Amino acid sequence: MAFDPLTAVHRFGLGPSPEFALPQAADALLEEAAARDPFARSHPIVTTDKLFALDVTYREKRGLVREAEGQAAKDAAREEARAVSRQARDRAFDDFRALFVRHVGRPYGLSERLVTFWSDHFTAVGSGAIGQYGGASYANEAIRPHIMGRFPVMARAVLRAPLMLSYLDQVLSTGPNSLIGKRRKGRGLNENLAREFLELHTLGVDGPYSQDDVRQLATLLTGLSIERGKGFVFRPGIVEPGAERVLGQSYGGDTIDAIDAAVEDLALHPETARHLARKLAVHFVSDTPDDGLVRHISTRYLASDGDLAETTAALLEHPAAWNAARQNVKWPIDFVSSSLRALGISASAIESASMRDVRTLAVNPMGRMGQPWGSAPDPAGWEEEDTSWITPQAVAERVSWAMRAPVRLTSELPDPRDLLALVAGDSAPPELRFAVDAAQNRQEGVGLVLASPSFQRR
Amino acid sequence: MDRRSFLKSGLIGCSAAASPLLTPITLASAPWEGRLVVIILRGALDGLDAVRPWGDPDFVPMRKELLGRDPEQHAIGNFFGLHPGLAGLVPMWEAGELAVAHAVSTPYRDKRSHFDGQALLEAGNGGDPFQIARDGWLNRLLQIAPDVETRTAFAVGRDRLHILSGPGTHATWSPNTALRLSPQGAQLLELIYHDDPLFRDAALQAMDIIEGIETAPALDDDTMEDMEMMATPSGPTGRVTGEVARFVVEQLRRETRIASFSINGWDTHARQGPQITRKLEELSQTLELLKTGLGPVWGQTAVLVMTEFGRTARVNGTKGTDHGTGGVMFAAGGAVRGGQAYGTWPGLAEADLYKGRDLMPVRDIRAYAGSAMRGLFGTSVADIEKVIFPGLDMGADPGLLR
Secondary structure (H helix, E strand, O other): OOOOHHHHHHHOOOOOOOOOOOOOOHHHHHHHHHOOOOOOOOOOOOOHHHHHHHHHHHHHHHHHHHHOOOHHHHHHHHHHHHHHHHHHHHHHHHHHHHHHHHHHHOOOOHHHHHHHHHHHHOOOOOOOOOHHHOHHHHHHHHHHHHOOOEHHHHHHHHOOOHHHHHHOOHHHOOOOOOHHHHHOOOOOOOOHHHHHHHHHHOOOOOOOOOHHHHHHHHHHOOOEEEEOOOEEEEOHHHOOOOOEEEOOEEEOOOOHHHHHHHHHHHHOOHHHHHHHHHHHHHHHOOOOOOHHHHHHHHHHHHHOOOEHHHHHHHHHHOHHHHOOOOOOEOOHHHHHHHHHHHOOOOHHHHHOOOHHHHHHHHHHHHHHOOOOOOOOOOOOOOOOOHHHHOOHHHHHHHHHHHHHHHHHHOOOOOOHHHHHHHHHHHHOOHHHHHHHHHOOOHHHHHHHHHHOHHHHEO | OOHHHHHHOOOOOOOOOOOOOOOOOOOOOOOOOOEEEEEEEEOOOOHHHHEEOOOOOOHHHHHHHHHOOOOOOOEEOOOEEEOHHHHHHHHHHHOOOEEEEEEEEOOOOOOOOHHHHHHHHHHOOOOOOOOOOOOOHHHHHHHHOOOOOHHHEEEEOOOOOHHHOOOOOOEEEOOOOOOOOOHHHHHHHHHHHOOOHHHHHHHHHHHHHHHHHHHOOOOOHHHHHHHHOOOOOOOOOHHHHHHHHHHHHHHHOOOOOEEEEEEEOOOOOOOHHHHHHHHHHHHHHHHHHHHHHHHHHHHHEEEEEEEOOOEEOOOOOOOOOOEOOOEEEEEEOOOEOOOOEEOOOOOOOHHHOEOOOEOOOOEEHHHHHHHHHHHHHOOOHHHHHHHHOOOOOOOOOOOOEO
16 A cells, blocks of 8 residues: 555544645655644743743742631632632633644644654643643643654653653652652652653563562652752752662663663663554554554664654555555544544634633533543553544544534535545545435534544544 | 433433434343442552551551551451541441452552553453453453343443443443434434444444433432432542442443443552542542432442552652552442451561562452352352453352342
8 A cells, every 4th residue: 555645634644624735745744743833933832931930829829828817818819829720721721722723724734643642652641720731831842842853852851841750750759868868757769650651651561671670760760850930950869879770771870861871771672662663553553553564663763763753754654554444543632623624624713712612612522522631541641442432422422523513613614525525535435425415404414524434533 | 400300411412213223222121130330440549548457567657657647547347447538438337338358459460550450450361471351351241141231231431441341232321421413313324334333333322322311211209319319429530420420320220230430540659648538538428329329229239349459568758659469449238248358468567568568469359259240140150260250260259248
């Protein structure tokens, strides 16, 4: 099988849009992914710094609540604190809009698919009044700049990302024999991040590591921390002194360079290559990917020292990636954004959508389809298996959305036959053609196209 | 809003009654009278904190940081006590409707991955060589049970429940789901899903379930009264858990006999105290409201509460616990021979711990689930050891049920 324009945008992008011509070669998608984010200036995503500043203000206000005397003063202070958290929530809605502007505004969408994929690979979920809104900044700062860079560099950025360090409890981990560990009883190691780094981020659960390696890596990672109001800091005072052995390799020096050296080695381990290659193939092509495809990606990853531009190119050039049959089911986020694209919803319409519309037409339905925005259930991220997404309740939500949302999204619903031609070209099955013709009105015809396996699968 | 529309609110919305897709639900007799509920606690509950072995001299020194000053013991028997978050369950224990089995585990060892741990707990097969069965153990029970209908067993909620997945007939549903489709739309949907089994079967089941909910006879007044007494659990996921539990009750008071759902948020690596307290309160309130809602059928019910593994015996450096091995299981319900702790206690001395780190598992958690199925459904030991839990050696039946 070889490159096909429609398969290219479905499988590796966010689906066809009447606004953009189809790509004529895989290179077009790769170029889009490698280019700088064209919406960085016009539609910025809130920065971690800004959220930290809000967090500081919020804590100050909460402090005032405690100090305030009398109920009226307490209520007033509490209201001020709430106003700060509302501000953070409003920023999160802005971020959601800004992300969807990218989803509909990129010609093909491979860039955004890669941001989704790698953010999920390194799943981190925030908590707290302000921290809970940190997901978009995390993806934008730790993941987006590296989607076509080197994987070890992305991994280093993730291990410096405040959201990840707090999500997997690294900020609290203290070397028992470090300066602070000796002085303050009751502080010590936490192995959460170390374990997930080996199990999920690099080697994979079948990888060649033991409980000792988890422990040693946890010891090595001491020092990675956050300073409130500032962000990432490396704290020598909590670093466990001495060298650690991870997978038989010794890392000494008690500096962040030692951590980076271990990250580099783990990231370039052949088992990591195999794990990442398989994950890419499963996510983009099929739950049961072709072995040759996985080997091809893995080999290129190792040969290029973890270069993700090369790795992604390897994925897109292998014949098994172009199997004509649509296989994987879209995640809810991609189902919604590819529908917006297919309906021709413009970036400016998304930009000006009310918070209520964003909530009722996108955020809430995505949650009911099983993918609540920014809150993956655990560090392993979202499920890949199609059967996890097409349950009776989830299919009911997808169908209901397809039938009811489009008419609220646009006053100019496309002719269902044109929509079908756009999304399926001449490969639409005859039953779908018949159903679209037989639909009692435009809304139902559009709904059937969007609900159809031809559109739900990629 | 009247009582009935309150109970059914949100579940309606499908007007696909005319669709040829729909096979009418037969309100056939269920295969058994017993009811089994399996609650999966995802993230690994710290069994040593939930059910505290006050009788073990090593316990307090080891756990001082998590116990606070002068902790109340909430004694259940003369060796264990419940975490304060579970204090509401002491009366259930005293009524003989709550049991614990401590130091239990699946055959999963050493890698301590949540995801593999949960997969094996739900798959229910053996662990060596480590390979996860494609279907879940409750599904395999359904595969060999007589007279199973779609509504005999329900996986409830938005989380994936591998425990019920597989070829055995069952339903999965989440409360408050609607399918908005005209009758003609439903027919056309059938047409376009016809050749895609994944979409077709899911959509058929959705329509089937909604049709069943819409046409089911109203719940009797006693059930309505019991359900009205159910309060929403507190805690971060209490509202969702409450909706799920309410749906479970509604089904179990009709022809459903098996239900499973999960409660997330047990991975307490840091500052465990406040987090686990909120979660245990949610669990405790969930069990209490199941008892309230199930009313007269509570006497035929066993609720098993399971988690993928326990946590480290010692507190880590961040006032939490890391992934461990032996954990705790709860069994609640009028059918349970409660008021007792099952199994032997392995001890917490250094030499007694698994790999010097975790509570030593003394019994396979599957033996207790097997015992519950024998008691509720009369499942044979051969079926339990060969089909439902391949690789399990039941040994002497612990006699979990009355």
